Amino acid sequence: MSLTKTMEAALNKQVNAELYSAYLYLSMSADFEAKNLKGFANWMFVQAQEEMTHVMKIYRHILDRGGKVVLDKVAKPKTTWKTPLDAFQDAYKHEKEITAMINNLVRLAKKQNDHATESMLQWFVDEQVEEEANTDEIVQKLKMVKNSGEGILIIDKELSQRVFVDNTKAAQ
Numbered sequence: 001m002s003l004t005k006t007m008e009a010a011l012n013k014q015v016n017a018e019l020y021s022a023y024l025y026l027s028m029s030a031d032f033e034a035k036n037l038k039g040f041a042n043w044m045f046v047q048a049q050e051e052m053t054h055v056m057k058i059y060r061h062i063l064d065r066g067g068k069v070v071l072d073k074v075a076k077p078k079t080t081w082k083t084p085l086d087a088f089q090d091a092y093k094h095e096k097e098i099t100a101m102i103n104n105l106v107r108l109a110k111k112q113n114d115h116a117t118e119s120m121l122q123w124f125v126d127e128q129v130e131e132e133a134n135t136d137e138i139v140q141k142l143k144m145v146k147n148s149g150e151g152i153l154i155i156d157k158e159l160s161q162r163v164f165v166d167n168t169k170a171a172q
């Protein structure tokens with residue numbers, strides 16, 4: 001069964017949202033690096049790379065189901081954040097919005113009896129739990145240190161450890 005036009009359009013919209021996510025986190029990474037917070041920059045750079053794997057997972061699904069990938073304009077992200085807490089609060093908020101979009105896609109796939117899309121989306125449902133938990137954990141830590149230089153540097157060091165892993169491949 002091929003994708004319906006409605007499902008195809010909705011998935012293309014998600015491709016755009018995931019591209020924007022990559023763009024947003026790359027912008028945060030560049031801002032952190034400009035401020036010499038290399039660990040924060042690393043975390044966001046890895047996050048941007050992860051987002052590109054999300055783009056590609058949906059992109060692949062559209063093509064494999066006989067659909068057409070249509071790339072749209074990507075919105076311009078903010079370019080600077082006052083504090084690391086501001087950036088991570090934005091990241092957490094953004095992830096909650098992405099979760100809501102994924103949930104809407106699941107509802108649509110169910111309504112259309114599109115089991116293949118629903119199954120593909122299940123991976124994103126699980127992934128979003130992680131995405132929200134990871135960003136919120138850092139928000140909570142940043143709140144704890146209250147923008148103190150020493151606290152920020154400790155968190156910066158911790159975030160420098162993150163390495164990119166393609167979870168979309170591991171899950172297949």
Ligand code: FEO
Pocket residue numbers: 018021051054095098131
């Ligand atoms: Fe692809 Fe961070 O959601």
